[in-house]
Amino acid sequence: MSTQYEHILTSRPNPSVALITLNRPKALNALSTPLFLELNKALFEADADQAIGAIVLTGSEKAFAAGADIKEMKDKEFSDVYKNNFLANWGELSRLRKPVIAAVSGYALGGGCELALMCDIILASPTAKFGQPEINLGVIPGGGGSQRLVRAIGKSRAMELVLTGRMVSAQEADQWGMISRVTDNVVEEAVKMATEISSKGQIAVQAGKEVVNAAYELTLAEGLRFERRTFHGLFATKDQEEGMTAFVEKRKANFTHL
Ligand code: CO8
DSSP states (O other), X not given: OOOOOSSEEEEEEETTEEEEEEOOGGGTTOXXXXXXXXXXXXXXXXXXXXXXXEEEEEOOSSXXXXXXXXXXXXXXXXXHHHHTTTTGGGGGGGGOSSOEEEEEOSEEETHHHHHHXXXXXXXXXXXXXXXXXXXXXXXXXXXXXXXXXXXXXXXXXXXXXXXXXXXXXXXXXXXXXXXXXXXXXXXXXXXXXXHHHHTSOHHHHHHXXXXXXXXXXXXXXXXXXXXXXXXXXXXXXXXXXXXXXXXXXXXXXXXXXX
């Protein structure tokens, strides 16, 4: 990850983890088109890097991201946003095969909340505030918030957030099942979790991500069949052989991602 970026920072806290930090502090990490182009590039670079097992996405202490860049959107017109499919590339993150952990501190609003919801796991610091305030701007969520929130927290709570624009605290988001947990040192905890995931066989991790995500799309019967077939398929991997042999031999598995 040697590319120099203007709106994000990239680093490798250890060889198996990519850390991407949104970095427009003066605009509370408002998600502009140039930022998203950089973010997508960094995400896909990390996804393609064989040495990386998981990705952590974070912002600053004050803001994970305060939403789409309102100054960029303000003067746009329907013909422009519709013809050019404005924000269509914002969903790219959900095409990644490796797990992405969102480490959220401060504001995660509008597109920022939606970006966190696109990640596979959300950890939040006690300062985190989640919300979909688009209604106050005369619009509605456009990055999947209305759909992913319903699945994450149910219709009534999603409706409340989308229609009132109210922010919820990390604690409330935790009670609602929107995030995994609230923790101090959220980036450190996310990196620790990413390192743990990276110590597993990458094929099994990717398969695990794929089957969990399939639950969003499939009926229970189809999902169960897909899970079973994927499980069967893992018996073609060296990691399955190694993992089970290591258990029987009472030693730590040495996964080779093959
Ligand atoms: N866009 C552009 N600039 C922003 C944004 C934003 N979303 N949020 C904050 N900023 C800027 C402010 O304009 C200000 O800049 P300046 O100093 O030049 O005036 C700077 O960041 C600091 O902000 P504040 O002075 O407002 O800081 P406060 O601490 O007083 O308030 C808040 C913090 C409450 C977060 C406040 O900034 C706020 O309400 N921001 C807007 C939140 C919002 O409405 N977000 C939703 C945007 S719409 C959207 O996200 C639609 C998404 C659709 C698709 C997404 C696909 C993934």
